[in-house]
Amino acid sequence: MPKLRPTDIPSFAAAQLTLLDAELQAELSETNALLSSHTPTALSRAGLAILNLNVSSIRTGLGGKTVVELGLDSAIVAKGEKADIPEHGIRTGDIIALQDQPTGSAKKTEKRELAKLGVEGVVLRVRRENIEIVLDKEDAHVPSGGKLWIVKLANDVTYKRMNQTMNKLQKFQEQEYTPFIHVLFGQASPTPLPSDLNDPSNPLHKLEWNDPNLNDSQKESIKFALASREVALIHGPPGTGKTHTLIELILQLLKQNLRLLVCGPSNISVDNIVERLASHKVPMIRLGHPARLLPSVLNHSLDVLTRTSEAAALVQDIRKEMDDKQSSIRKTRNARERRQVYGELKELRKEFREREKGCVDNLVKGSKVVLATLHGAGGFHLRGQEFDVVIVDEASQALEAQCWVPLLWVKASKLVLAGDHLQLPPTIKSLNSKESKAARKDSKAKDEKKSKDKKTKGDGDNKNNAEPSVKPAAEKMTLETTLFDRLLGLHGPSIKRMLTTQYRMHESIMRFPSDELYESKLIAADFVKDRLLKDLAYEVKDTEDTREPLVFWDTQGGDFPEKTEDEEIGRKGGKGMSMGDSKSNEAEAALVKMHVSNLVEAGVKAEDIAVVTPYNAQLAILSQMLKEAFPGIELGSVDGFQGREKEAVIVSMVRSNAEHEVGFLGEKRRLNGKKAQRKHDVLDIVTSWRRWAWPTRRLISQIRQA
Numbered sequence: 001m002p003k004l005r006p007t008d009i010p011s012f013a014a015a016q017l018t019l020l021d022a023e024l025q026a027e028l029s030e031t032n033a034l035l036s037s038h039t040p041t042a043l044s045r046a047g048l049a050i051l052n053l054n055v056s057s058i059r060t061g062l063g064g065k066t067v068v069e070l071g072l073d074s075a076i077v078a079k080g081e082k083a084d085i086p087e088h089g090i091r092t093g094d095i096i097a098l099q100d101q102p103t104g105s106a107k108k109t110e111k112r113e114l115a116k117l118g119v120e121g122v123v124l125r126v127r128r129e130n131i132e133i134v135l136d137k138e139d140a141h142v143p144s145g146g147k148l149w150i151v152k153l154a155n156d157v158t159y160k161r162m163n164q165t166m167n168k169l170q171k172f173q174e175q176e177y178t179p180f181i182h183v184l185f186g187q188a189s190p191t192p193l194p195s196d197l198n199d200p201s202n203p204l205h206k207l208e209w210n211d212p213n214l215n216d217s218q219k220e221s222i223k224f225a226l227a228s229r230e231v232a233l234i235h236g237p238p239g240t241g242k243t244h245t246l247i248e249l250i251l252q253l254l255k256q257n258l259r260l261l262v263c264g265p266s267n268i269s270v271d272n273i274v275e276r277l278a279s280h281k282v283p284m285i286r287l288g289h290p291a292r293l294l295p296s297v298l299n300h301s302l303d304v305l306t307r308t309s310e311a312a313a314l315v316q317d318i319r320k321e322m323d324d325k326q327s328s329i330r331k332t333r334n335a336r337e338r339r340q341v342y343g344e345l346k347e348l349r350k351e352f353r354e355r356e357k358g359c360v361d362n363l364v365k366g367s368k369v370v371l372a373t374l375h376g377a378g379g380f381h382l383r384g385q386e387f388d389v390v391i392v393d394e395a396s397q398a399l400e401a402q403c404w405v406p407l408l409w410v411k412a413s414k415l416v417l418a419g420d421h422l423q424l425p426p427t428i429k430s431l432n433s434k435e436s437k438a439a440r441k442d443s444k445a446k447d448e449k450k451s452k453d454k455k456t457k458g459d460g461d462n463k464n465n466a467e468p469s470v471k472p473a474a475e476k477m478t479l480e481t482t483l484f485d486r487l488l489g490l491h492g493p494s495i496k497r498m499l500t501t502q503y504r505m506h507e508s509i510m511r512f513p514s515d516e517l518y519e520s521k522l523i524a525a526d527f528v529k530d531r532l533l534k535d536l537a538y539e540v541k542d543t544e545d546t547r548e549p550l551v552f553w554d555t556q557g558g559d560f561p562e563k564t565e566d567e568e569i570g571r572k573g574g575k576g577m578s579m580g581d582s583k584s585n586e587a588e589a590a591l592v593k594m595h596v597s598n599l600v601e602a603g604v605k606a607e608d609i610a611v612v613t614p615y616n617a618q619l620a621i622l623s624q625m626l627k628e629a630f631p632g633i634e635l636g637s638v639d640g641f642q643g644r645e646k647e648a649v650i651v652s653m654v655r656s657n658a659e660h661e662v663g664f665l666g667e668k669r670r671l672n673g674k675k676a677q678r679k680h681d682v683l684d685i686v687t688s689w690r691r692w693a694w695p696t697r698r699l700i701s702q703i704r705q706a
């Protein structure tokens with residue numbers, strides 16, 4: 001039994017609030033620096049703004065919000081050409097400002113200030129020829145006149161919800177400290193599992209599996225999660241069928257007639273589950289804005305269900321009336337008329353919401369499985385509802401405060417987390433920032449004072465209280481510590497089960513992560529363990545590149561020097577926003593190109609190949625060299641390349657210097673899993689490392705020492 005080091009809940013919440021604030025400040029200052037130091041044209045070139053837009057229509061969306069559709073200004077589109085919006089990096093869910101575009105004659109300083117003005121909204125839908133925005137404020141006046149532009153702003157919505165959640169936790173009343181909460185903070189141990197769990201007489205032994213192909217470690221994890229009373233962790237290394245296991249777990253829990261809330265940190269992680277559950281014909285509701293959902297899950301979305309259910313007709317009537325009112329605003333002749341229409345719209349919106357709420361409540365309350373992002377689970381639809389189990393997939397990718405959103409806004413008494421703490425945690429911008437260090441120091445000081453006060457007070461008041469001493473919450477706390485990590489630290493491996501058969505990688509690719517991170521426990525499933533590129537379903541020649549599952553290219557020596565580049569402003573069309581130094585290595589990029597050519601000449605399709613690199617500067621060079629030459633090839637940064645599965649992956653490591661410096665590549669979790677190769681259905685990782693095995697060897701020896 002591990003020694004518990006319980007956490008004091010209010011000071012835990014206080015420390016989280018301080019760290020979240022430092023993170024938000026880091027994000028805001030990064031964005032503000034960009035907006036204040038670049039012109040709209042520069043921002044547009046970097047993919048962070050779209051210029052020359054016009055309003056094409058205004059309508060009423062979910063929740064009675066105003067939706068503005070913008071298209072390219074017809075004056076700037078050459079006759080006969082298609083009015084596609086030029087390439088940009090603005091995506092659904094981004095927060096943007098919309099406003100009149102400064103004229104060419106506006107002063108530079110004026111242009112810079114502009115990004116701070118205008119109406120704010122959220123991007124609802126991005127199409128080639130138009131973009132839809134939901135306005136934040138109901139009575140926001142959409143700029144009309146001439147050309148408009150939109151610019152991406154820092155996104156503080158998720159922080160607001162995490163803050164709200166941690167504030168709620170901080171102010172918990174005595175009666176809210178349920179046994180479940182005590183376990184989550186290590187103030188009580190989880191209820192021991194029944195001793196007969198492995199006994200054939202235990203009902204869990206007689207489970208009827210929906211999937212007859214589940215492997216033993218998957219079955220064991222499901223039984224463990226079913227038997228656990230408060231908390232169960234399912235540890236799923238890359239490709240071991242973590243989500244596959246969760247699906248069976250959900251089906252088994254439903255057989256027990258339990259009500260479930262299933263969450264993930266991203267929309268894609270949730271949709272992945274909805275799609276797989278749908279094939280089992282499970283009735284369910286997916287919360288979340290339809291624009292952010294995969295088309296294949298829309299039929300389960302609340303939005304569609306509220307339109308197709310009986311009660312929906314009442315909502316539709318009023319929606320139409322609101323749309324008509326919206327379009328009449330443009331025809332008003334003066335401010336008085338506009339005020340009157342806005343007033344009428346306000347009344348209609350109120351009624352719309354009431355009717356919509358009635359319809360939504362009925363649907364949500366009647367549903368046995370509700371799925372939402374962690375953030376979305378904090379929306380008003382679910383407030384106070386009861387669930388028997390909260391399940392979180394990809395839990396190691398979520399900030400702890402995010403995981404508390406479903407736990408605090410609904411009533412639940414059991415938590416199942418699926419994840420892998422040995423892959424990269426969520427990206428933290430403030431990790432080593434001045435603000436964050438100062439915040440930690442301040443929080444630690446407060447904690448120490450508090451435990452000192454408590455001790456003095458406790459000497460007199462709590463003589464009979466045998467509670468173990470409480471760990472100061474802020475001690476070494478960073479946002480990188482996930483709930484999965486913390487629970488494992490508090491209760492030890494007895495609260496987790498590990499999946500050990502992986503269905504993705506050739507045995508030799510698996511060897512490194514298995515030995516370095518998973519105590520050599522991984523096993524390659526039969527049908528992947530010796531698959532090679534030359535054995536693909538289509539014809540591929542047997543060459544030295546296609547018969548080897550893992551190739552290292554060594555770039556040792558002075559011919560492949562790394563270069564440090566100042567990343568001026570985020571990449572066009574990419575995620576943008578990242579600034580600072582980045583590394584590149586042109587000779588290495590040329591080698592990658594040669595290797596891609598070899599694979600393609602052997603018959604491997606370009607769309608089955610991915611090239612990933614840890615550095616944006618290298619990515620830019622690789623894009624130039626490869627995109628046109630090999631249409632369909634997938635390129636990405638190691639940290640950002642998620643959700644893709646590829647037959648061949650080439651990793652360009654970039655670093656090569658006399659000092660043997662590998663910088664952030666020294667983080668061993670970066671070479672593992674999700675952020676590197678996990679999402680690729682890798683038959684072969686063709687790792688281009690031959691001549692630069694010098695830094696690579698160095699890297700590996702550094703990892704071994706770590």
Ligand SMILES: Nc1ncnc2c1ncn2[C@@H]1O[C@H](COP(=O)(O)OP(=O)(O)OP(=O)(O)O)[C@@H](O)[C@H]1O
Nearest residue numbers: 213214215236238239240241242243244503678679
């Ligand atoms: N018992 C099984 N038998 C056969 N195939 C399986 C089994 N379990 C999982 N798989 C397959 O393994 C692959 C990985 O499964 P899944 O996507 O559920 O894993 P994961 O661990 O969630 O993946 P990721 O590494 O992307 O998080 C899928 O193609 C899935 O169909």
